[in-house]
Amino acid sequence: MKSVDTHLAEILATVRPLAPLELELEQALGATLAEELSSPVPLPPFDNSAMDGYAVRAEDVSEIPVRLPVIDDVAAGSVELRAVGPGHAVRIMTGAPMPAGADAVVPVEWTDGGTVSVLIDRPVEVGNAVRRAGEDVQAGEVVLKPGTVIGPAQLGIIAGVGRRRVLARPRPRVVVISTGAELVEPGAPLAHGQIWDSNSFTLTAAVREAGAEGFRAGSVGDDPAVLLDQLDTHLVRADAIITSGGVSMGAYEPVKEALSPLGTVRFEKVAMQPGMPQGFGVLGEDRVPIFALPGNPVSSFVSFMLFVRPALDKMRGLPSEVLETVTARVTRPLRSPAGRRSFLRGVLASDGTISPVHGQGSHQLAALALANALIVVPEDVTEIAEGTAVEVIRL
Ligand code: AMP
Ligand code: MG
Secondary structure, three states: OEOHHHHHHHHHHHOOOOOOEEEEHHHOOOOEEOOOEEOOOOEOOOOEEOOOEEEEOHHHHOOOOEEEEEEEEEOOOOOOOOOOOOOOEEEEOOOOEOOOOOOEEEEHHHEOOOOOEEEEOOOOOOOOOEEOOOOOEOOOOEEEOOOOEOOHHHHHHHHHOOOOEEEEEOOOEEEEEEOOOOEEOOOOOOOOOOEEOOHHHHHHHHHHHOOOEEEEEEEOOOOHHHHHHHHHHHHOOOOEEEEEOOOOOOOOOHHHHHHHHHOOEEEEEEOEEOOOEEEEEEEOOOOEEEEEEOOOHHHHHHHHHHHHHHHHHHHOOOOOOOOOEEEEEEOOOEEOOOOOEEEEEEEEOOOOEEEEOOOOOOOOHHHHHHOOEEEEEOOOOOEEOOOOEEEEEEO
16 A cells, blocks of 8 residues: 555645736735735835824924914825925825925824814924835835735735736636535435535535635536546646545446546555545646545545645645644544554644544544544554544644
């Protein structure tokens, strides 16, 4: 059997970062910046007021209280400004440009709020409540480095330096296909022998949580020809494909039957539990990666976390680091098969303990839904006593 680490290493050696594209701001959320972003101008571009108040010469407000005539009124966006001469004040709003001559802003709270003249009852220091040009960013300064994931704040600075488009690796488009003649869409009635398709929802959601775009293609039954047809349709728009089911040793294994003859997808046993049967390879001229995950719901989810998620990171141009683990003490004794790495479902508590959930079968979806972590049991460990420290992957 192939080890978990070898399987992951082969996947990571195959998948490539997506090519960068010029993305519109509206499409850039979640993409990975592929250029060094700098500002063409200083930000703020001009000295402006940080508060609503009065622009003055600080030296005129050293003896208080003092009453000054208000000679102008400037709002944010004002362009024609009168200079502030000695003994004058200008009413000014937040974001409005500082008039020439003024060197400080007296907040409105320190005054009587007058519009013809203003009574100021606190002294002010030079530079008070003034935002200097370039205080945030100098002209030409780098504001974001390549490899940065574009979140809301990063989108803000891209727009803030005046860019409409940015060079970035888009979020990978991942198509999720379920196989299984027994599957029925949730919401539709079940006949005997049928179950509701849950994997396609779990996997599509997991894709989205991993920062990619998930498209749920639904189920193709157990017909290899229908699967090939679906793959044909989706390959044009997919950066990766995930299938669930149809990769084990039985009959009616449509994924294995459809893809084995192509010679570009390998079906193997990986030394893990759950999730032993795994398929991985590439499809079509564009060599689109395909992850053929096992059908049991817990197996497909664990396989996603171990293999697909790091691959998606790499496609996004991010480091595909080994899944982070924390150490916790098990509250119950555990068993694990020899020669396979187990990923048991558990509830990690704030006191540093982890309680395995009841129901460790790879079909036990409800138990998975109660868990918030996976307990990793190494290949050579078969029994773990209560209180032993174990490695845990948070979900
Ligand atoms: P398979 O890998 O196709 O042999 O499926 C293994 C087990 O997982 C079977 O019990 C299937 O009914 C179940 N299964 C397969 N696909 C799904 C799915 N999309 N949703 C829920 N269970 C599934
Ligand atoms: Mg099946």
